[in-house]
Amino acid sequence: MNQNAHEPASLPVPAADALDASAALAAHIREAISQAGGWLPFDRYMELALYTPALGYYSGGARKFGRRAEDGSDFVTAPELSPLFAQTLARALAQALTASGTSRLIEFGAGTGRLAAGILSALDALGIPLQSYAIVELSGELRERQRATIDALGGALASRVTWLDALPDHFEGVVIGNEVLDAMPIALYARTAGVWRARGVSVDEAGAFRFDDRPLDAPEGQTGKEDAALLAEIDTQIDPGGDYIAETHSAAAAFTRTVCSMLVRGAAFFIDYGFPRGEYYHPQRSQGTLMCHYRHRAHGDPFLYPGLQDITAHVEFTRIAEAGVETGADLLGYTSQARFLMNAGITEALGEIDPNDVARFLPAANAVQKLMSEAEMGELFKVIAFSRGIDGAIDAFARGDRSHTL
Template sequence: MSTLPSPSADALAASQALSRHIADQIAAHDGWLPFSRYMELALYTPGLGYYAGGSRKFGAAGDFVTAPELTPLFARTVARQLAELLPHTAGIVYEFGAGTGMLAADLLAALDALGVPPARYCIVDLSPELIERQRQTLAERVPHWLDRVEWLVELPTELDGVVIGNEVLDAMPCELLRWDGAPLQRGVTVRDGAFAWEDRPIVDAALQRLADTVFPPLSGYTSEISLANRGFITLLAERLVRGAILLIDYGFPRAEYYHPQRHMGTLIGHYRHHTVDDPFYLPGLMDLTCHVDFTLIAEAGLDAGLDLIGYTTQAQFLINAGLTAELAALDIDDHATYLPMANAVQKLTNPAEMGELFKVIGFGRNVPIDWIGFTQGDRCHTL
């Protein structure tokens, strides 16, 4: 880890405080926590966790760059899909994990330009620091729409509108399992003053059933199962009376996710634009993420009675929804604007970058099932 950027003294002190808090939690629970609980504490402990502390997460100075920050064309294209759906609902957009607020600001501007401004734009986010940044972004970019934006501390009992989440599922705590004659649940203990792995038998019946279904019987095979992802989709389905759910994230269908060659799983850390294999490195200063099993997402939605509308790559979805038309509408002679936009479009759609790894999945209830984003290249048959 010597090649990684050193944290400031204040950041290091915050990480050490979080480490002590996690160690106390481990001690209070028989010396062991499932990895999902460790991940939850590392990311969401109030004031100290990665998403609940004050560290800068997005952009060149942070740990990663998301699609909405690359170019406003991303939001303008997604807005074309939302504009098709919102009139069939109460006209409310619900965004989960809104990051810097860039997607919200650009969606509001784009939907206004399309003549379909939302009745309300509701943001559900767990990070006080990010909520403040979202307020600032919206106040700077779309101040005239700020009165339609509200921040929710809990999910409404009924949803009537369009739910959107960009890179939300990957940030939810995942269970980590390892095969040793049978699937065992990986957990975290403290050994010689440092966090260490300890595997125990699975006690959760639902986790055991999934593990028995998806895990290759290969010695040492390690991967993730996200009960949190499944629970999230189930909860949305329970609350959605009318509308759509549109989720964009990186991941695979199950056959690819649990391929025997992917024997170390997908769990990874992101620290200041570096990838880190050790999930115990600088808790609170490093993002932890795992890829999405989109078969699990599809099953959860179907089991909860939603219509599975489509599943495809980000590149195909954006092209279907009109990304190239948005790019073509720009002034090609304005090199200062056009060239960065064209480069961003390349990154969004190139199979070697975000185009193939990122997927889009859509669910509906009591709305039309023909969505422009899935008109070509649907991959539901791979789930």
């Protein structure tokens, strides 16, 4: 197989050891395809590429989070942009903890640990008693980075942090997931000449991965009732004669149901990029939202360097809302990241920095601009939250709640 058969010319070539790891994962995936009869649905391919133990992108050792390609990272997240993100989010979490009478936090996919460290420090400054802060993290490399970041806080705060290998059956407290839902495997469907087919992955004569569409009535192409109903709904929203690629989010919905079922009392906050269903399956979004990230460059080839690049898709928040509410949890709110952070007091937090201290103020103001701007993260990113045992709204959703659009 030509290792670089799918390589966009603009992307850097990985180091030899990284290429070896990617080749090992590719061989593992090819074997899985062979064992499945020559075809895997795309969500299974994505799961293997991201989460195969020791080799997948999120379960292996590749560096992921950072500010620049030069540091070996692939993308930047809000906690890496500014400590004011964690500080402001902590204000909303503090209100949820107080309103529910709980004192525990769980964070999924804690990245470098900066969000956890920032929240711990901010809650301590707010005088919020926190019994524990648990992190669910699949990557051993990221766990070590998180430990180093959190240990720098000092003993009192760092001692509250633990790492979980499995979720508790029941939980009272607040759950946080920043850019977690977009990393869940997605199913792909392609409509051609008015007929939907399941989009999967097979291997060509040279051993390279390729998209391969199968009829929905074929044994390997059959889909669940939720996806079938969604495809029928999409048909009513788009050009009946046009070709279309749709993603569905069964894994993210199942994860949301699990978290909300686990939640006995408290709240769960998820922050991610995406749209409600009516905007997600827009006629003009005919190629879907599947995207890959490698060294801070975005491209559309999920078969490039398996295990070394992120594979992601925008979140369809209507399905996430339905999944949470199905468990009996309340929809606490849904709004843009900009509105959420503004309601929670990010401008006040920025105002606490002396504008005459140019070396501190200008970088902080620029980061807040990126977090809030409609042209940057402010509008594309959304915040959705579910709750049990919290009466009424919290301040972060008090203005600009878009729950009615879901």
